[in-house]
Amino acid sequence: MEINIRRLSKNYYSEDKTIAALANVDLNIPANRIFTLLGPSGCGKTTLLRCIVGLEIPDAGEIAIGDEIVFSTEKGIYVPSEKRGLGMVFQTYAIWPHMNVFDNVAYPLQTRNEPKEEIRRKVKKTLHFVQLDGFENRPATKLSGGQQQRVALARALVAEPKVILFDEPLSNLDAKLREETRKELRSFLTKLKITAVYVTHDRIEALSLSDTVAVMKSGRIVEIGTPWEIYFDSDRRFVADFIGRANFVEGKVVTVEEPYTMIDSAIGAIACEKKSGASPGKAVTVCIRPEFIRVLKGDHTDGRNIFRGRVESLVFVGDAYEGEIRVGETLLIFRIEPTTAVREGEEIALRFDPRHCSILLN
Amino acid sequence: MQKTRTALTPGLIIIVGFLTVCPVFMLILGSFSEGLGAFGSFTLSKYVKAYTDPAFADILANTVIFTIGSAAVATVLALFLAYLNTRTNIPFKFLFRIISLIPMMVPHILFAVSWVLLLNPSNGMINLFLRQVFGLGGAALSIYTLKGMILVEGLLDLPIAYLVIAPAMSAFDVSLEESSKVCGASNLHTLFRVTLPILRPAILAAMTLVIVRSLASFAVPSVIGMPGRIYVLATHIYRIVATGYATDYGLAAAVGMSALAASITLIFLYRHLTREGEKYVTISSRGYRPTAIDLKGARFPLFGIVALLSFVLIVLPVAVLFYTSLVPYSMVPSAKAFAMMSWKHWIAVLKDPISLLSLRNSLYLGVGGATLGMILSFFVAYVIVKIRSKASGFLESLSFLSFSFPGIVVGIGFMWFFVQTPLYATIWALLIGYIATYLPYGIRPLTSAFVQIHSNLEESSRVCGGGPLYTMRRIVIPLLIPGIVSGWILMATMFVRELSLSVVLSRPGTEVLAVQILRFAEDGLWGRLSALGILMIFISTTLVIIASRIGAKLTKVDK
Numbered sequence: 078m079e080i081n082i083r084r085l086s087k088n089y090y091s092e093d094k095t096i097a098a099l100a101n102v103d104l105n106i107p108a109n110r111i112f113t114l115l116g117p118s119g120c121g122k123t124t125l126l127r128c129i130v131g132l133e134i135p136d137a138g139e140i141a142i143g144d145e146i147v148f149s150t151e152k153g154i155y156v157p158s159e160k161r162g163l164g165m166v167f168q169t170y171a172i173w174p175h176m177n178v179f180d181n182v183a184y185p186l187q188t189r190n191e192p193k194e195e196i197r198r199k200v201k202k203t204l205h206f207v208q209l210d211g212f213e214n215r216p217a218t219k220l221s222g223g224q225q226q227r228v229a230l231a232r233a234l235v236a237e238p239k240v241i242l243f244d245e246p247l248s249n250l251d252a253k254l255r256e257e258t259r260k261e262l263r264s265f266l267t268k269l270k271i272t273a274v275y276v277t278h279d280r281i282e283a284l285s286l287s288d289t290v291a292v293m294k295s296g297r298i299v300e301i302g303t304p305w306e307i308y309f310d311s312d313r314r315f316v317a318d319f320i321g322r323a324n325f326v327e328g329k330v331v332t333v334e335e336p337y338t339m340i341d342s343a344i345g346a347i348a349c350e351k352k353s354g355a356s357p358g359k360a361v362t363v364c365i366r367p368e369f370i371r372v373l374k375g376d377h378t379d380g381r382n383i384f385r386g387r388v389e390s391l392v393f394v395g396d397a398y399e400g401e402i403r404v405g406e407t408l409l410i411f412r413i414e415p416t417t418a419v420r421e422g423e424e425i426a427l428r429f430d431p432r433h434c435s436i437l438l439n
Numbered sequence: 440m441q442k443t444r445t446a447l448t449p450g451l452i453i454i455v456g457f458l459t460v461c462p463v464f465m466l467i468l469g470s471f472s473e474g475l476g477a478f479g480s481f482t483l484s485k486y487v488k489a490y491t492d493p494a495f496a497d498i499l500a501n502t503v504i505f506t507i508g509s510a511a512v513a514t515v516l517a518l519f520l521a522y523l524n525t526r527t528n529i530p531f532k533f534l535f536r537i538i539s540l541i542p543m544m545v546p547h548i549l550f551a552v553s554w555v556l557l558l559n560p561s562n563g564m565i566n567l568f569l570r571q572v573f574g575l576g577g578a579a580l581s582i583y584t585l586k587g588m589i590l591v592e593g594l595l596d597l598p599i600a601y602l603v604i605a606p607a608m609s610a611f612d613v614s615l616e617e618s619s620k621v622c623g624a625s626n627l628h629t630l631f632r633v634t635l636p637i638l639r640p641a642i643l644a645a646m647t648l649v650i651v652r653s654l655a656s657f658a659v660p661s662v663i664g665m666p667g668r669i670y671v672l673a674t675h676i677y678r679i680v681a682t683g684y685a686t687d688y689g690l691a692a693a694v695g696m697s698a699l700a701a702s703i704t705l706i707f708l709y710r711h712l713t714r715e716g717e718k719y720v721t722i723s724s725r726g727y728r729p730t731a732i733d734l735k736g737a738r739f740p741l742f743g744i745v746a747l748l749s750f751v752l753i754v755l756p757v758a759v760l761f762y763t764s765l766v767p768y769s770m771v772p773s774a775k776a777f778a779m780m781s782w783k784h785w786i787a788v789l790k791d792p793i794s795l796l797s798l799r800n801s802l803y804l805g806v807g808g809a810t811l812g813m814i815l816s817f818f819v820a821y822v823i824v825k826i827r828s829k830a831s832g833f834l835e836s837l838s839f840l841s842f843s844f845p846g847i848v849v850g851i852g853f854m855w856f857f858v859q860t861p862l863y864a865t866i867w868a869l870l871i872g873y874i875a876t877y878l879p880y881g882i883r884p885l886t887s888a889f890v891q892i893h894s895n896l897e898e899s900s901r902v903c904g905g906g907p908l909y910t911m912r913r914i915v916i917p918l919l920i921p922g923i924v925s926g927w928i929l930m931a932t933m934f935v936r937e938l939s940l941s942v943v944l945s946r947p948g949t950e951v952l953a954v955q956i957l958r959f960a961e962d963g964l965w966g967r968l969s970a971l972g973i974l975m976i977f978i979s980t981t982l983v984i985i986a987s988r989i990g991a992k993l994t995k996v997d998k
Binding site for chain 2: 130131132157158159160161162163164165167168169171173174175184185188189229232233236
């Protein structure tokens with residue numbers, strides 16, 4: 078089911094200061110996809126999620142889930158959480174400690190007064206789906222973090238909600254378990270064909286889990302796109318910076334000729350294949366991700382985007398070398414295969430593919 | 440939800456405001472009035488009479504010595520116990536937990552009575568013993584002195600002081616002490632130069648709290664002070680309204696004003712001090728447990744002192760009462776005494792209609808009052824913890840204000856109120872007064888229980904389709920059961936033994952246990968008093984056991 082949000086705003090007041098948690102947010106969340114709200118802490122992503130689910134009351138705007146308007150200041154509509162028919166997984170899981178697994182999962186059905194047999198059947202089916210068969214009588218407090226997370230998921234799914242919402246559900250798991258659970262969650266959600274709204278500040282989570290990512294900053298949505306588009310084709314520096322490590326080189330557009338836009342920068346002329354709509358003379362920033370910087374063997378001097386620099390630092394991180402190269406006055410971070418023979422202090426040639434140089438408008 | 444929430448806070452402010460402000464307001468009005476019958480006719484004469492009374496200076500001096508003395512006794516003992524428990528390798532540490540819990544077990548009036556039975560100058564058991572064995576003429580020791588009052592009150596307030604000091608002591612950063620020792624100071628030197636100065640806020644807070652409690656104390660001053668003609672503010676007020684031919688509630692209100700003012704000032708001081716104390720404590724590092732100081736040879740002698748204290752606080756009063764309830768008159772335990780034992784006093788009490796009435800009234804007030812009190816406390820705690828607004832902060836201050844009120848003063852204030860209503864001389868008057876005075880005892884455990892319920896637990900119930908009431912019933916209340924049970928137990932046991940408020944509000948027909956026990960004490964009917972006292976302890980203990988059983992059953996997870 079589709080979610081439509083129009084001109085939603087919400088302010089917080091603390092010590093005479095007004096903080097806009099949401100500033101006129103317009104957003105369309107497509108049906109049956111995994112949609113992620115990504116942003117640094119305090120950007121308003123959790124507030125937006127809580128407004129959708131009805132735990133937070135916006136100051137103004139409208140929210141529609143499917144055809145039903147659940148909140149509107151103009152029309153004076155506020156449907157409370159319990160009447161919205163959604164499922165949600167909380168950051169703390171919010172597993173009720175005084176109940177066993179069965180009662181936790183059965184709860185949404187019990188609130189709807191479904192017949193006992195029906196409840197038993199659905200709970201069994203859902204627990205099977207999240208691979209917790211036979212856990213019905215286990216007290217909820219006697220579960221591991223990963224199991225609690227699955228109980229929370231089962232509880233959110235059991236009543237077959239129109240939309241399921243996730244508020245940083247993996248942030249309380251340790252790194253290894255987080256990775257596994259992420260994959261599991263992806264496969265669960267893909268099987269279900271359900272609209273999922275997922276809030277996180279973890280870019281890897283956002284990229285690997287979502288069909289669509291919306292990046293938020295100070296109560297606004299900065300950019301929406303597929304993980305691929307957000308990572309490679311963002312035209313905003315905040316997004317490019319937030320979504321991954323990157324080098325930013327300031328420059329000026331010299332010529333725009335198919336297929337390259339030529340940019341004059343502190344390290345020299347850079348050719349970029351990406352379109353940006355920038356006209357000659359315009360000040361821009363070129364974004365180059367460290368994994369796309371290649372170290373060249375031998376004396377390469379001709380070809381596009383080849384620069385010479387000195388390796389300033391080099392750190393072995395296991396699956397790669399990470400380090401910094403000084404080109405002129407500019408320091409570039411790079412990441413290369415661990416088998417590459419490079420030493421600190423060495424003068425080397427480097428190249429970056431014009432296809433992976435994106436132009437950010439200032 | 441929003442609507443019910445917004446209606447809840449002002450509604451509670453009105454109820455709690457009535458309960459806490461009404462007695463104060465009526466006390467002030469009453470102190471300027473001619474008398475109960477002439478309410479509202481303004482006069483200053485009561486103040487003039489109250490504070491120009493030549494005896495008043497003595498009463499004030501007694502009060503100051505009594506409260507500060509008790510605070511000193513309680514705090515020194517508490518420091519001693521807390522230090523031994525948290526910092527040394529003293530054996531049988533479970534005893535310390537018991538010592539910190541006894542105020543629930545033995546009602547203050549019975550504790551004071553048991554000391555009278557042991558040490559009163561005419562036939563106290565210890566005095567009889569000294570007379571028989573050493574042939575001492577007259578009374579060797581008398582409890583009916585200011586010193587006696589201080590000792591008994593100090594022992595009674597020891598648990599309160601301990602509960603303030605022990606957490607501060609265990610949260611204390613031991614590296615501060617260790618650095619002193621590295622500098623070459625001895626254990627004792629370190630104790631006095633480092634440990635005690637750092638604990639100063641906690642020590643002062645404990646003292647302040649005990650002063651407030653002993654100022655409000657009525658059991659010890661009435662049972663021990665009055666026979667020795669030693670009056671403090673509480674008993675002075677009592678004398679004005681309860682004895683003699685001309686009771687004067689205006690005069691009592693005028694005297695009560697100074698007790699109330701002192702209490703409120705002290706409780707603000709206490710809150711200030713505990714805030715200061717937290718500042719000190721939060722500096723400390725957490726989790727690191729130092730090696731306990733080895734007491735070596737002093738280990739068992741020091742334990743002996745602790746064991747003696749526990750004996751004096753817990754076993755002795757009950758043993759003395761039980762013994763006294765069985766012997767015909769006061770005598771030293773001997774073969775002869777055991778031969779003369781009978782159930783005579785018990786039978787007399789169980790045939791005495793007023794004693795039976797007081798048993799019934801106290802039981803009703805304990806069960807009904809604690810239940811109503813917890814319902815009110817539940818909503819107040821909910822608003823204080825879950826709705827963080829200016830109004831809820833106001834409600835919090837309001838509900839904790841009554842903590843400082845001396846019972847007898849609140850009683851006088853309520854008296855002025857109830858006389859204008861049909862509630863006068865009914866059990867409802869006592870019920871309202873009890874809840875007003877002891878509301879903090881119900882709110883305290885509930886707020887700490889509420890704080891532990893993460894808001895997500897409620898929110899997830901809402902998202903799952905549970906409305907506000909459904910969420911309350913299935914999530915909030917079950918999670919609060921431990922807090923509700925301990926609050927209920929506290930309130931119920933307080934109500935069963937309540938004395939200082941009841942001596943003012945209790946009228947013929949609404950007698951309660953503690954008042955009846957006080958009557959027996961005044962008449963010197965020690966045998967009946969002891970029998971009724973044991974029944975009182977039995978009722979309290981039964982209520983505690985039943986409530987904890989129900990609580991344990993309700994919190995069991997799996998069916």
